[in-house]
Amino acid sequence: MKTPDELCQKLGYQFKDESLLAMAITHRSFSANNNERIEFLGDSLLNMIIAEALYKRFPNLREGELSRIRALLVSGKTLAELANEFNLGVFLRLGAGEKNTGGHRRNSTLADAVEALIGAIYLESGFDVCRERVLSWFEARIAVLNPESSHKDAKTRLQEFLQARKLPLPDYQLLDTEGADHQQTFIVSCSVSLLKSTISASGSSRRKAEQAAAEKVLIALKDTE
Template structure:
């Protein structure tokens, strides 16, 4: 590793609050296959770590849900976990810790906007989780994940996000008449890695609900939820 790369990785350590014993493992977690393909001297990339990190992340979230939400059954716990570890959720966390700034990607991938692709960022985050697990153990990986995801898990567990209100709104309107539903972006604010979106849902051209979220999908769900409330729909049914 070059001196500049070592300094970059040390900056990243400060952001995530984890000190690596073996810095090369973190470097590997932040090396995309496109970068390795363009540099013959680099033999490895982060896909194997991504594979491991997926399982470690699932274990951490499952354990947290199992211990904290003793009243929820297996099916509900599975749906909550799926919502938390989905690509949009992980890419959101990846942007918060600025993985897009520190990941090494190939020039071709860079030109096609790879540094901002949800899939690439989510995969890199899983690789970082695996790197922490390998370097410092399960508890360190768990502390890292929960430090950034615990609030999200709890919000989803309270049905604030994981309920599919968009589908409920669509189904409700289809039973009554053919309506045109449209979601419009009203505003976008905040830093590139920590944006807040405001979405408005229109039914036949009329504003029916608004919602804010850390992703467009989250804001759309909250806008749909507000529309359902405005229509007098019982959301507990």
């Protein structure tokens, strides 16, 4: 059985008040004392933190472009991807009905829980610690942002990067599949001619694992420029 400490390790933050952590991962189907209010707080904090990060990173972008990029970063899809990186679904406290219908894999439930965790960290340790944790979670995604193509996914951006340099397309290989059939984790490698070693990543589907691997390759390529 998964323990709170395992989740804290994945988050990079150790909760002193376990009741606060418990609230953040409790769905309304489980208890009246759930994460809805704290998720509301976390949503506002996330928007503020990401807005500030984008404002500093792109000093020449207009308000509309900054808003568009922020919307992509704080979208339910991105937050659910982040939740899967934390393996958050296995820690969620769900009512029997919600659990039986796959609530621990539902994007909206996962995204809400990430926002609730942000709110919980803020309540326990204040804004500076909260901002540091959020930025560490989003660091890789922010590092590879390109305002010209921020609406495109990582695989598309990597393909265009290589095509612009007339280089071979990336090679994705499925390395392993772990877990039960209803909750598998896929491990995929991505290799490109510009890098000496392959890069691997995991995800709750092969497509998501490939996207995560492409994102890592883009970061590695950025470091070589």
